[in-house]
Amino acid sequence: MSRSTGRITTTTSLDAAGSFNPLRPKLLRVAYRMLGAVADAEDMVQEAFIRWMGTDRTKVCNPEAFLRRTVTRLCLDQLKSAQRQRETYVGPWLPEPVVEDEDVEDVTLPMMLALERLSPLERAAFLLHDVFGLDFDEVAATIQREPAACRQLAARARIHVREARPRFQVEKQRGLEIAEAFFSASRGGDIKALSAMLAADVSIHADGGGKRPAATYPILGFDAVMNLFEARTTQVQENGSRLVRIAFINGLPGFISLEADGELQATALDIEDGKIVAIYAVRNPDKLRHLH
Template sequence: MTVTGTETFEGLRPLLFSIAYRILGSVGEAEDAVQETWLRYELSETVPASPKAFLSAVVTRISIDVLRSARVRREEYVGPWFPEPLLADPYEDPERSAELADSLSVAALLLLERLSPLERAVFVLREVFGFGFPEVASAVGRSEAACRQLAVRARRHMDDGRPRFEADRKEREELAERFFAAFREGDVHGLQELLAADVQMVGDGGGKAPQWGKGVSGAGNVARLLTALVGPFTRIGGVVEPHEVNGQPGAIFRDRDGKVINTWAFEILDGRIRTIRTVLNPDKLGHVGPVADAWAVVRAASLARRSGN
């Protein structure tokens, strides 16, 4: 493989990762799919006429195969399953910025989980990245007519459950700022005013971490839970780092040593936070940074709450 070939691949790496992540919902699996794509590209004896079409097709086929086996594991998953948090999408396309942003949210990725692997791949390539049907057909190994049918089915399923978000990015960010200010102050009433009446706080611990906020619903209940957590968490040196997660306002929680405890991602609608999804499963946080022992953090916070120190 020539230097030019390497440079071509590296230039397309952000796109390949973004395709794979949306199909798989896993940072680690997407990175592995991209690496496998590179190996196949490097071993190829012919130079493709369109490296973008060729590499996109390869990473799509690999991702479909991985997803088929992953779906079996997800059926046995302990508790709610959420995609691995993505702090920043490496691929940017100003002409498709809205599609890229909408497809990255946790809510949208959870909707994609309802599709078959082929439907999901076709939807991602066609609706999110704007590939033509000839390219989509080549990528998934189906006829153009079959891909059009798959796209129609996938679009119908997505439209039926498509989440609606606060359209104005600045308004979302300002709401998140007010939320975290009230959270740090332990202001129950301030928090409650920013939460939808039917807000839900749901956690993905995979059976490997304490389920903070699992299944808590209602503005009053969630606000009281949050204020009960923040005091002890702060006293043991915990840090709340507001950060965009999957294209939406959220946060990274760290222990006193800077290790990652969990992430939050908000779903905002009509000027209120409708859902807080938190990922605590340590297997899903390694790409964010060194992972903390969440159980030890909970024990320390409980001790701090009892002692009042």
């Protein structure tokens, strides 16, 4: 009897995995854009799989829609606790870096930061409709609100994220070239080359999470940013920093580097009209574990 039960359980798990695994990348995209955390997104998708195994799948007409609803609802619950944690976070909070060989233009890092200012329902409605292309009837079924209410949620969200969309998007290869040049200038102490890359309103946002040295507030403006780089020139040259790879990080050109303390750093650059307007540096080791 136990052997038979074991075979049934194994078969059931394989059947569930067979229909779930092709959808896993899409579900991870939804979860990550909802939460901004790789590990949390993976947890939500895994929880959805556990629930999928316990579902009568013969009654599910559209597995992708069913699982997207499940993941979104799990993320809505997770966002409530995540928002409380971010209220006590040390310094600027940045989403965990996702490194890709090609840029992903649907949700860039600045837009993800804009999404942080939304309510969980606004965030879900905007992502599902504006980013993933679902109609409002499907959005309504997912977040359990009326279609008219979902339209209002998405409209309010759009106002907040409009300014986060790039005005003058840099050509892909040129963006990577600027990222590599920025690494060389900033780590080599070439102040003249560095100053030529920065916009007048450039800013630095460094996320150390209280676990590695980082400014606990954004550094704003050309003069303040250049003062920081000039002050750190000797220290950086003496201690060294090694380039690991140039890549797109959360849709922006950037790089991964191995710093003097033996820890990784992910740096993403927001570039407009050929100038760097924002520098986002993730230094919190908890947010970089998946990159190892």
